[in-house]
Amino acid sequence: MTVELHTLTGAYALDAVPEEEAAAFKRHLRGCSACRQEVRELRETAARLGSALAAAPPPRLREATLAQAARTRQWPPLVAAVRRAEPVKKPSVRIALWGAAAAAAVALVFGLLTTNTEPGPDPAQKRLASVNSVLTAPDASTVKGAERDGTTVVTSRSHGKVVVLAGDLPPLAPGKAYQVWLIGASGVHSAGLLDSDGPHRTRPVLAELPGGIDRVGITVEPAGGSRMPSTPAVAMIPLGG
Incomplete structure (x- = not known):
């Protein structure tokens, strides 16, 4: 269970963990500084994403998305082990997979946001750039x-x-x-x-x-x-x- 809890940081930062697993993860955070740091960074990233304004994607968005996805670390050993040992995934394993996917999604979208946002006069985009300049x-x-x-x-x-x-x-x-x-x-x-x-x-x-x-x-x-x-x-x- 302890090993699986380490994979919940992304889902926990996005409030995507069911109540029972969230309570267990909170207890885990008290003794795991690495997970506390990762949750904090993911929440900061998610907050930055929340201030972005919907806009037409730049022409290179599809290519950038595919390229970033190809570089994103996957979890094939865990998936393979689950398929061999348990045809129906146990809740804790399923949530662990959600956590890995959520963390990858945050990393992917933040990468696209910071590398593909076109400069322009939009006040929301200027504000986002100002927030990012402080954070970095x-x-x-x-x-x-x-x-x-x-x-x-x-x-x-x-x-x-x-x-x-x-x-x-x-x-x-x-x-x-x-x-x-x-x-x-x-x-x-x-x-x-x-x-x-x-x-x-x-x-x-x-x-x-x-x-x-x-x-x-x-x-x-x-x-x-x-x-x-x-x-x-x-x-x-x-x-x-």
Whole structure:
């Protein structure tokens, strides 16, 4: 079971693991730093994908997809072993295969996104490029918040920007929204709202990083946001770097 759990990182990052296997994988994460790191990276990648805007694919998309698929590592020994030993796949093995497929899918789509996005005036594409530049900056510093909310903060002092990724914050009542705040010696500054892309998934917040900021807070505010925090913080993450 321990070996199979290592293959669930992709499916777990995409919330595609059934409840029983998810509970077992959470227990596994407490003692496996490699899986924790992989889940964090996959969630960051998925968040980046969530901020992309649907657009007509470039002409070379099909060729690039086929070429990337040919380079993606497959799992033939595991499939062959399952066919010989068990005509009807056991749930844990089936989920392990889903995890491998999900991880490969994230890697494939992210590769296409970063190598095939055509430059253009579209604001969403410009924003995506800005987010990616922070995440891949040489001086990028990543800090993970509490495990229960899945919040990740990435800062780049050279770019003067911060990206906030939140994947597991509880859903809010109608008329409420999560608002991100940059807090430090220079005061409290709103970084924007965490807009939802679906259950347990939000688009990343990208904001300028004023001087003197040393932590990021998240509060529940009225839809549309507030000028200043009006409720206690549900998350508080110190900045790295």
